[in-house]
Amino acid sequence: MGFWSGETFSAINKARDIPSTMTVLSKLGRRSLRAERIIYYDMQRSVWKVRTIMDDHNHELASVRFTHLLPSHRKMSDSDKAQVDSFKQFGIATLKIMAYMAGQSGRYGMLRFTKRDLYNYVHGQRVAQICDGDVGVHMGRVKPAATISYLEGKVNADMRTVARYTRTPDNRLGSLFWADGEIMSNYQVFGDVLTFDSTYRSNKYKKPLVTSIFGFALLEDEEVRTYRWVMLNLLDVMGQKKPCVVVTDGDKAMRAAIAEVMPTARHRLCGWHLEKNCIQRVKNTEFCKVFKKALYANFEINDFEEFWKLSVESLGLRDNNWV
Secondary structure (H helix, E strand, C coil), X not given: CCEXXXXXXXXXXXXXXXXEEEEEEEEECCEEEEEEEEEEEECCCCEEEEEEEECCCCCCCCCHHHHHHCCCCCCCCHHHHXXXXXXXXXXXXXXXXXXXXXXXXXXXXXXXXXXXXXXXXXXXXXXXXXXXXXXXXXXXXXXXXXXXXXXXXXXXXXXXXXXXXXXXXXXXXXXXXXXXXXXXXXXXXXXXXXXXXXXCCCCCCCCCEEEECCEEEECCCCCHHHHHHHHHHHHHHCCCCCCCEEEECCCHHHHHHHHHHCCCCEEEECHHHHHHHHHHHCCCHHHHHHHHHHHHCCCCHHHHHHHHHHHHHHCCCCCCCCC
C-alpha cells in the first residue's frame, strides 16, 4: 500500500536521430500504471519533438482545500514576511512565531506556507545580513547590524557593558572590542597581570580572535595598528589602569603594540606556548621533562637557578647557548 514512483531515463543521440524514452512507473494502492514519453531530435529544424506520449498514469488532482500547500502554490506573502521580521527583531523564537501565525489563520493547515518555509526564510534573512555587510550607513551615520545589534542588546541589559568597533571602507565590520561590567570590576582588583591569547582565523569570519580574562576582540588583521587600537580601548574602558605584567603568545606585532601603549609593563611569554614549542622542536624527552618542571614548579629564585644549573650539567648541555 502507499505511493511509490521511480524514473528511468535513456540517453538521446542527436547525430543519429534515435528516439529517447523516459519511463515512469507509479504505484498507488494495489494498482500499477505505466507512462511512456518518446521524444526525438529533428535534425533539419534543430528542435526537440514529442513522438508518443501516454499520460493515463495521472492521479486525481489535489482537492481545493489542499492546493495552497502544493510546492507550486506555497509561498509567504509580503505581509507574512513583514510580520516575521518584526517578531525576530524582538528575539521571538521561530517556532513560537509559527504557532502564533497559525492561530491567526485558524489552524496550521490554513497557512499558505509550511514550517520549513518559515525556517528557510529566517535563515535567508540572517545570511543576507552577513553578505550585505555587518555595518551599514544611514544618513551619514554608522548603523549597526547583526553582531552590533546583539551587543547593543547586551548593553541595554547591563549599562556597564561596552562594545566598540571600526568599519572598513566598504562598510563591513573591521575590528570589534567588548567587555561587560563584571569584567571591569574584576580588572580593578586583579588587573596587575594581563594575558592576551589570539587564535588565527579559526572562526567563520576568518578573523583573528583575541581573548583575555578582561575582554574580547575580533580583529580585522594582525597588524601593530590593530593591536594598538585594542589596547588603547581596553585601557580607556578600565579607567587607564595599566598592568604590571603582560603575558602573550609571542606575536611580534602584539609585542610592538605593548611596548608602545604599555611601556612600563613587563612582557612575558605564555608558559603553555613555551612548553608547546619545546615539545615540537626538541626531541630530547628528558630535557622536555626538566623544562616543564622549570616552567610550572613553584621555585624561589635561588632554588630555580640551582635546579636549572644541575639539570643542564646532568644533560650535558653546558656548552649549548640556547639553554
